[in-house]
Amino acid sequence: MQHQKILILDFGSQVTQLIARRVREAHVYCEVHPCDVTDDWVREYAADGQLKGVILSGSHASVYEESTDAAPAAVFELGVPVLGICYGMQTMAQQLGGKVESGHQREFGYAEVRAHGHTALLKDIADFHTPEGHGMLKVWMSHGDKVTELPPGFKLMASTPSCPIAGMADEARGFYALQFHPEVTHTVQGRAMLERFVLDICATRPDWVMRDHVAEAVQKIREQVGDEEVILGLSGGVDSSVAAALIHRAIGDQLTCVFVDHGLLRLNEGDMVMEMFEGKLNAKVIRVDASELFLGQLAGVTDPEKKRKIIGGLFVDVFKAEAAKLKAAGNGVKGATFLAQGTIYPDVIESGGAKSKKAVTIKSHHNVGGLPEQLGLKLLEPLRDLFKDEVRELGVALGLPHDMVYRHPFPGPGLGVRILGEVKPEYAKLLQRADAIFIEELRSTIDPISGKSWYDLTSQAFTVFLPVKSVGVMGDGRTYDYVVALRAVCTSDFMTADWAELPYSLLKRVSGRIINEVRGINRVTYDVSSKPPATIEWE
Numbered sequence: 001m002q003h004q005k006i007l008i009l010d011f012g013s014q015v016t017q018l019i020a021r022r023v024r025e026a027h028v029y030c031e032v033h034p035c036d037v038t039d040d041w042v043r044e045y046a047a048d049g050q051l052k053g054v055i056l057s058g059s060h061a062s063v064y065e066e067s068t069d070a071a072p073a074a075v076f077e078l079g080v081p082v083l084g085i086c087y088g089m090q091t092m093a094q095q096l097g098g099k100v101e102s103g104h105q106r107e108f109g110y111a112e113v114r115a116h117g118h119t120a121l122l123k124d125i126a127d128f129h130t131p132e133g134h135g136m137l138k139v140w141m142s143h144g145d146k147v148t149e150l151p152p153g154f155k156l157m158a159s160t161p162s163c164p165i166a167g168m169a170d171e172a173r174g175f176y177a178l179q180f181h182p183e184v185t186h187t188v189q190g191r192a193m194l195e196r197f198v199l200d201i202c203a204t205r206p207d208w209v210m211r212d213h214v215a216e217a218v219q220k221i222r223e224q225v226g227d228e229e230v231i232l233g234l235s236g237g238v239d240s241s242v243a244a245a246l247i248h249r250a251i252g253d254q255l256t257c258v259f260v261d262h263g264l265l266r267l268n269e270g271d272m273v274m275e276m277f278e279g280k281l282n283a284k285v286i287r288v289d290a291s292e293l294f295l296g297q298l299a300g301v302t303d304p305e306k307k308r309k310i311i312g313g314l315f316v317d318v319f320k321a322e323a324a325k326l327k328a329a330g331n332g333v334k335g336a337t338f339l340a341q342g343t344i345y346p347d348v349i350e351s352g353g354a355k356s357k358k359a360v361t362i363k364s365h366h367n368v369g370g371l372p373e374q375l376g377l378k379l380l381e382p383l384r385d386l387f388k389d390e391v392r393e394l395g396v397a398l399g400l401p402h403d404m405v406y407r408h409p410f411p412g413p414g415l416g417v418r419i420l421g422e423v424k425p426e427y428a429k430l431l432q433r434a435d436a437i438f439i440e441e442l443r444s445t446i447d448p449i450s451g452k453s454w455y456d457l458t459s460q461a462f463t464v465f466l467p468v469k470s471v472g473v474m475g476d477g478r479t480y481d482y483v484v485a486l487r488a489v490c491t492s493d494f495m496t497a498d499w500a501e502l503p504y505s506l507l508k509r510v511s512g513r514i515i516n517e518v519r520g521i522n523r524v525t526y527d528v529s530s531k532p533p534a535t536i537e538w539e
């Protein structure tokens, strides 16, 4: 089944992905591509007749000051509606014959915008009305330059005292532009505006629904794989788990999962993964217990980056060895010819040259890039069109347990980066038990205001092992034991994060239980650092 689609051209704003998420939430399929695609590319993209509209994103630059990026001219010649947002509005104005001038003052933050002209985009959308009866919108602005002259054919759609042209429209051609950001939640009616654009103005069918997507994705996998065999590295994380469940649904025993247990997983995690996939889903899973190998190689190593490299490198080695065995032996006649990966859409956008790509590597993240070529395998990536929240919805639709699908992220190097300095088996055991208590209490403590558990109210929570000893007292005796730190953060993108304001009563219970139940730990601290300047993980 072919989906109608919206094309989002990325001019490098930090929030471009949010535009895509809002469009997908309206159940319309969309893709993000860099703004410097060619006219031919655009025409080719539209050639199947499924392209129903284009959105030009914001940028971190402004038209005159820093950027010379423009939209491919073809975008305005396709005969489909176009929505420009922030920089997207300015480039639209510039390219279609209007004027943009450098603002003397940056406008950043909350603004109240007056709607004009009863355009199809803003009609009946307002947060409040002035005594004179003007519809007003509460929005988020972030710009330096502004449009000072409308292009021919355009009329005024929105204004503020400091930005007289805060929105413009040429309704005959379906061109709309907003100086503010409808994609961020601070713009109260932003979702309604984007829905209005894609559903009404572009007249798309809202047919992007995860429940229905299962059948479609299964069909696609069957066509791609045929009667060949697939191997998949199962980590227990959300993406690889959902990919495994989906592929298993499609091709059953033609899939073999390889689960490399590096001994640095959470308490009982390995058993839970096996129980879920082998026990409940009846999938073929090879569990490789490589903990001795990993812990052996990590002995004496204290540098965080070295630890990451060792864990990442060994992981690839072990996986490769298993894959090679499977490739040779096969379950049927041919052996595996596909490697499946849980790549998701944000990974695709990032590697596709998005302008917002972060330039500096703060920590070298664990990945298995390059593996398919080394193994001579074809790549199967059934989640590469999906955002994380869609992957989760798909997981639920496939029958994976809610708790597994809505789990906090867990780093590839596992507890290896949560034991500061040298990783010792003894430390890993203490940390696993302390962490399990923390997570159990977060899950079972319900916030009375929201009705949600503290696990669901935080984005990531875990325990960190500090290899220092401190003095304590237990009964009549003196203790001299290790310290752990609890870490819990709230974030929407993991690029910045606030430490979570957990209730004292919860912290008290966790600390009491850890000190009483985990012999070897006599002190518990709570990390009150935000990111930046701290990172979420301690190493």
Ligand code: XMP
Pocket: 308, 362, 363, 364, 365, 366, 409, 410, 411, 412, 413, 460, 494, 531, 534, 535, 536, 537, 538, 539
């Ligand atoms: P930081 O510590 O950089 O973490 O603030 C941001 C997010 O990334 C996760 N993280 C990793 N994930 N391999 C991963 O798969 C890694 O090496 C890695 N390091 C950090 C971290 O848990 C947080 O969610």
